[in-house]
Amino acid sequence: MGEKFSGAGRFEAERGRLHAVAYRMLGSHAEAEDAVQEAWLRLERAGGDGIDNPAGWLTTVVGRICLDMLRARLRRREDPIDGEAGEVQHADPAAGADEQAALADSVGLALLVVLERLTPAERLAFVLHDMFGVPFEEIGRIVERSPVAARQLASRARRRVQGLPDAPSADYERRKGVVAAFLAASREGDFAGLLAVLDPDVVFHADADAARLASLADLRGAAAVATFFDGKATAARLALVDGDLGLAVVLGGALRVVVRVTVEDERIVAIESIADPARLAAFEVEYL
Known part of the structure; x- marks a missing residue:
């Protein structure tokens, strides 16, 4: 696989650490092994010559695989936690692969139970950042959010793991106010109100299903986005989508569209409309 990734030997050197990541994400040694094996298959398909950071690339791939598995589990409502209760420990991100794999075996059942209460995106952000030192920029790419949103996911997860009340932060309240103002302006046909909360370079994207409903897929700029949402x-309804602020459209008692809203510096910088049934089924939606 070239100089940057020396084939199966390098993958085997990373296997223990990857299993540790997957086990904390999934709570099951069997599922963790499945995730690691799938990462190997993806590596074989991708080839390794262009991979500058093999360890980081594999961690990202395992994270994505585990996120998909957690979302699928939500649909099945399974509880695959295995192992016996033990002392709750955290991995040292600088520890070697074998050491981290051994520590994965000693992760307390109590911690795994707490992790099961997190949304898939919260669990990924907490495990990858707090336990394995993955930067929020990379976590954001995995969960398709901004680094700021990824940081918020980890913060909420951290509070739940520590048993602290999920008290809204000042930043959360500010972002909630912006999204609520956007929703109110859209409902009321308040074009000026929409412009007031949209960043001049705001980007709107709709997935294929949402694009068919809206008859468009992408927009850029406050005027274009405000025109589209004016009176729409x-x-x-205002909602938490996988623990992050957004909107949800419910018709006939069924979730039809989820709208992710990214807020930075009290302006909306990105809006994503999602109507793909498979993706909708994977979201955890809490109406506010």
């Missing part, structure tokens, strides 16, 4: 959000 009559059926939308």
